[in-house]
Amino acid sequence: MSNSAAQLAEVRERLARAARDTGRDPAEITLVCVSKTFGPEDIRPVLASGERHFGENRVQEAEEKWPALRTDYPDLELHLIGPLQSNKAREAVALFDVIETVDREKIAEALAKEIKRTGKHPKLYVQVNTGAEPQKAGILPEDADAFIKTCRETYGLEISGLMCIPPVDDQASPHFALLNKIAARNGIKIMSMGMSSDFELAIQLGATHVRVGTAIFGKR
Structure with missing residues (x-):
């Protein structure tokens, strides 16, 4: 058994x-x-062990390695979990099944145009910057309701999930609880929250999707 497969079993x-x-x-x-x-x-x-959901941060890196893997595993679901630039919307819609980082109107507009052009409908999550960190992507919590409404009503986007990344030095639970509240009042069922160090806590607080890298693949 490979190291990643063994660590996957533990996760x-x-x-x-x-x-x-x-x-x-x-x-x-x-x-x-x-x-x-x-x-x-x-x-x-990890694919051979049965996993089919994978997350990538960068469009260009994903373009280099996933088309060949998808040929062998056509049922896999690829998530974009890193920031998306509007000029990469075309590539993102073509490659990813889920885009977890919708966080500003320019991105919503670019995705709406590309979805209309191609007829391809990746699942879309809004990223919420629950810690209001200036260096981090994501819509601010107080702006989330209005932004979700704009995505739906102005751009015709189906927002099916929310995603957050709590600040490294904060207790994660208030951030997970906040995301849960935003999801509930907007009729959103999918919550992508929790990583290698805190995914068990995220599950306790309602996560439907957890993003685990280091605990499976090791340190980068």
């Missing part, structure tokens, strides 16, 4: 335990394996 056990401890069905929670900076030789053992 699956942790996920299942956290779900059961909260009275949830582990099958309700999607594990997104964050494969950014790792090559196909690291990713293939």
Whole structure:
């Protein structure tokens, strides 16, 4: 068994335990394996172990490695979890099944145009900057409701999820709870929150998707 496959088995056990401890069905929670900076030789053992949801930060890096992998595993679901530039909307819509980082009107407009042009409809999540960190992408929490409404009503986008990345030095639970509240009042069922260090806590607070990289693939 490869190292990544062995570490994946441990992550699956942790996920299942956290779900059961909260009275949830582990099958309700999607594990997104964050494969950014790792090559196909690291990713293939995880694919062979049955995982089909993967996260990448950069459009260009994903373009270089995923088309060939998708040929062998056509049922995989690729998530963009890094910031998206509006001039990369065409490539992002072509390549990704889920775009988790919709966070400003310029991006919403660019995605709407590309979706209309191609007829391809990736799932879209709004990224919320729950810690209001100036260096971090994401719509501010107080602007989230209006932005979601604009995406839906002005641009005709279906917003199916929310995503957040809590500040490194903060307790994560208030950020996860805040995302849950924003999701509830906007009728959103998908919450992508929690990473290698805190995904069990995120599951306790309602995460439907957890993004785990280091715990599976090792340090970058």
